[in-house]
Amino acid sequence: MFVSLLLAAGSGLTLIDNLGQITLSLGYTDSSIYVSMISIWNFLGRVGGGYFSEIIVRDFAYPRPVAMAVVQVIMAIGLFYYAVGLPGQIYVTTVLVGLGYGAHWAILPAAASELFGLKNFGALYNFLTMANPAGSLIFSEVIASGIYDHYAKEQAALRHRDSASMLIKPLRDDDSLSCVGTVCYSITCGILSGLCIVAAALSLIVVYRTRRVYTQLYGSRG
Template sequence: MNVAVALKAQKPESMQHEESTSEQRIGLLREEVAEGSDSAGSSTALGGSNLDLSAGKENLNVLQAMGKLNFWLLFLAMACGMGSGLATVNNISQIGGSLGYTSKETSTLVSLWSIWNFSGRFGAGFISDHFLRQRGVGRPFFIGATLLIMSVGHVIISSGLAASLYIGSVLVGLCYGCQWALMPSITSEIFGLNHFGTIFNMVAVASPVGSYILSVRVVGYIYDMESPPDEHACQGKHCFALSFFIMACVCLFGSAVAFVLFIRTRKFYRQVVYARLKSFLEK
């Protein structure tokens, strides 16, 4: 008994901190299981307890992560946001041409999109860090918020009004950059760092999947349907109006999915991620 006490006293402080964090996580998970059993009837629509934190267990491998609902919620939200963002930038020249923009003006649109894409990547990291550090707000909240704003951008583009493509491109580019900044942080926090590279790249597959569906099967298909039979080009706002309205609805759906992920992980963020970050900052 004395030997065990002596060995425990010799453990490095970092190991003792890890053990206390693990004990806190286990207790949190047990608490969530109890809460989930009490509220099973009200949370059936979310596939179980709203605050099921079993997917928040650190250091999952890729197969374990893919077996969690939180993984697919994040994947689906990213497919909606990144897919619609890529569909916009991939077709921005054709959109400009159909609305009567010159080649110089469409080049400006691409530049605007790129600049605000960079700004979003920088700003999302700073803002999400601030709210996580100060209030314990989980990063999935900001995925939902950016998808909501991106939906507004798509609606503006679909209107075909004067300067709508400029305003819409700025909003879509900004939110697209935000999502690329938030996705790796969320992945590492929810699923851990041991297999971060593999899990992150599996989540990132959502980008080409969403892009193919929205760019080829939605935007491209509707553009071809709206084009005159004997011509390869379409002129007028009708060429893309329906496509961007559909993408606005897709982003609204993605926003709802992201907010479900936020609700499911908010207690995990407050009691584990926020507590760990606060402990680190106080050292």
């Protein structure tokens, strides 16, 4: 559950943290609109994720981590949509990733309390939430920033080459690098999409290992 959360929620938080730069790279001048959008969908995901997971466990007696696997696949679809550069990518991605990321924080506490009880719930829950910033730190620094800087340097080099001198001038350390276009984050989103699929597979492993627990808790219902 910890690794699944690290991969999926870490991917979602990475997108949220870099959303301002993503929108600027696509040519939008006001990134606050999209930050507000993903915040709204994040909230709705927390509310909807709770109702969705309750339907799964109470009506069908399926393990609650099934809901986590579903929202992780939804996040993967949203990130993949951006990666392939389809029309309206920023809108589709913010909706799906916002919903999926928010749903984690409605599903996870309930699943943890059902599987491990309430005796040490405070410590357990805080341990699980550590996966969120840990995943964001790794993915933002290693993946997102590295790929963005790579393409920013390539574009800066091309701008220098197309100057009057037709020479590629070396970049100084204090030069401001900026990347423009879908390419700045398409590879990053493709990688994060794959990580969300891995997270969904891990959630399904948890489903397989806990199915008897949920059958005992909620009974077998058709």
